[in-house]
Amino acid sequence: MTAATEIAFENTFVRDLEGLYLPWQAAPAPEPRLVLLNDALARELGLDPARLRTPAGLGLLTGTAVPGSATTVAQAYAGHQFGNFSPRLGDGRALLVGELVAPDGARRDLHLKGSGRTPFARGGDGRAPLGPMLREYVISEAMHALGVPTTRSLAVVATGEHVMRDRGPEPGAVLARTASSHLRVGTFQFAAATGDVDVLRRLADHAIARHHPAASSPLELYRAVIAAQAALVARWTGIGFVHGVMNTDNMTISGETIDYGPCAFLDAHDPTTWYSSIDHAGRYAFGNQPGIAQWNLARFGEALLPLLADDQEEAVRLATGELQGFADAYLAARDRDHLAKIGVGTPELLGELFALLEEHTPDHTLFFRRLSDAARGDDGPVRALFGDPAAPGEWLRSWRAAGPDADAMDRVNPVHVPRNHLVEEALGAAVVDGDLEPVQWLLQVVADPFTEREGFERYALPAGPDAPPFRTFCGT
Ligand code: AMP
Numbered sequence: 366m367t368a369a370t371e372i373a374f375e376n377t378f379v380r381d382l383e384g385l386y387l388p389w390q391a392a393p394a395p396e397p398r399l400v401l402l403n404d405a406l407a408r409e410l411g412l413d414p415a416r417l418r419t420p421a422g423l424g425l426l427t428g429t430a431v432p433g434s435a436t437t438v439a440q441a442y443a444g445h446q447f448g449n450f451s452p453r454l455g456d457g458r459a460l461l462v463g464e465l466v467a468p469d470g471a472r473r474d475l476h477l478k479g480s481g482r483t484p485f486a487r488g489g490d491g492r493a494p495l496g497p498m499l500r501e502y503v504i505s506e507a508m509h510a511l512g513v514p515t516t517r518s519l520a521v522v523a524t525g526e527h528v529m530r531d532r533g534p535e536p537g538a539v540l541a542r543t544a545s546s547h548l549r550v551g552t553f554q555f556a557a558a559t560g561d562v563d564v565l566r567r568l569a570d571h572a573i574a575r576h577h578p579a580a581s582s583p584l585e586l587y588r589a590v591i592a593a594q595a596a597l598v599a600r601w602t603g604i605g606f607v608h609g610v611m612n613t614d615n616m617t618i619s620g621e622t623i624d625y626g627p628c629a630f631l632d633a634h635d636p637t638t639w640y641s642s643i644d645h646a647g648r649y650a651f652g653n654q655p656g657i658a659q660w661n662l663a664r665f666g667e668a669l670l671p672l673l674a675d676d677q678e679e680a681v682r683l684a685t686g687e688l689q690g691f692a693d694a695y696l697a698a699r700d701r702d703h704l705a706k707i708g709v710g711t712p713e714l715l716g717e718l719f720a721l722l723e724e725h726t727p728d729h730t731l732f733f734r735r736l737s738d739a740a741r742g743d744d745g746p747v748r749a750l751f752g753d754p755a756a757p758g759e760w761l762r763s764w765r766a767a768g769p770d771a772d773a774m775d776r777v778n779p780v781h782v783p784r785n786h787l788v789e790e791a792l793g794a795a796v797v798d799g800d801l802e803p804v805q806w807l808l809q810v811v812a813d814p815f816t817e818r819e820g821f822e823r824y825a826l827p828a829g830p831d832a833p834p835f836r837t838f839c840g841t
């Protein structure tokens with residue numbers, strides 16, 4: 366980019382999908398200060414990191430001075446939040462700036478979160494505090510490094526204003542993120558609720574062209590999204606990721622993970638674990654995620670019904686038939702991922718493995734990582750993760766007989782995930798003391814998750830036994 370004002374944004378969402386957005390402008394950022402910039406991602410997008418650091422660059426990253434090619438809009442969507450339908454959610458504090466077509470040909474939304482109130486804001490202040498925006502940055506970049514489909518984080522810019530939350534005043538910030546699009550299940554629910562089938566059809570056509578070009582009908586789009594979400598949630602299962610707010614407005618059509626709020630990684634492998642302070646019943650607990658994904662996809666199917674067949678009953682029959690494929694698709698993806706994790710091709714070992722993990726709840730990440738030591742002949746470290754070191758003995762024997770490939774395992778089982786206590790510690794330093802160094806260290810570690818490095822041992826360990834139970838608080 367020669368100047369921020371010369372970036373050529375494309376606007377296919379705005380062009381194709383009138384009725385699903387409102388043109389809107391970002392609120393002023395009185396004293397913008399760059400907190401984090403993802404140089405590598407900027408380059409991938411064809412942007413010059415040095416220019417993004419200039420006042421013009423900060424204008425783009427806060428939405429306060431965007432190039433003429435950009436049309437900033439707040440996107441409309443509906444959604445089931447914790448099971449209850451809200452017909453009008455939408456970007457209450459976010460804007461789509463436009464689409465960047467990278468040198469590699471990939472089209473990505475540039476989207477700003479915390480850019481001020483929009484007509485969708487309802488009671489919200491349109492702002493975002495620095496801590497949660499840094500959290501999304503760190504965790505989304507960790508997910509990317511782990512090879513999980515995800516939105517990405519380009520920058521965090523402090524606005525110079527303070528934001529009031531339960532915890533007290535916090536520095537305000539804007540997160541600039543990219544995504545292959547921001548089309549959500551909730552976008553389809555909003556389009557369906559307008560009652561205008563033409564809007565819904567335009568949305569389906571746009572989604573097919575952008576994400577699932579092999580689909581030749583809305584039914585095939587449904588099938589493709591079911592497959593993408595089954596694969597995504599299986600990846601979450603493999604790495605011990607708990608999304609935390611799997612509302613239908615937080616589920617993408619692309620199959621990317623989106624909206625990192627009260628998300629977290631498991632320490633102990635306990636399927637009943639959840640972390641969000643607003644999830645009173647544990648609806649979005651780790652072990653519930655596949656079932657919830659299926660439930661959300663049923664809502665997606667309902668939104669698509671008018672496009673599936675003229676006859677309502679026939680449409681329901683078709684959608685139901687597709688949705689029935691979810692469970693098998695999820696289980697197949699989960700088993701494939703776990704066979705890679707244990708370095709063998711013997712599916713017979715998986716049932717016992719899952720039972721072992723659920724019964725004894727060893728540290729999720731370390732269990733798989735230390736298993737490669739066992740593959741190399743030393744099963745002490747993996748046994749030490751069990752209250753009773755004899756517990757995994759029988760399974761380890763059968764597994765070793767299958768001839769596990771330790772090096773292949775080390776390429777898929779991370780040693781570093783952004784563990785809760787590390788994230789909290791780093792964000793605390795950044796927000797309370799203005800010290801960004803711990804966040805930068807953590808980013809460096811999670812960006813290279815499969816490499817064990819001397820001096821970074823602490824980043825591979827769970828919180829000590831005296832650590833308080835972890836909760837992520839809303840007030841994002
Ligand atoms: P989330 O829980 O982040 O997925 O957001 C759910 C809905 O609440 C979306 O419509 C957001 O735009 C909106 N929202 C969240 N926080 C704010 C805020 N501070 N101001 C305005 N809208 C918000």
Ligand code: MG
Binds near residue numbers: 614615624
């Ligand atoms: Mg959301």
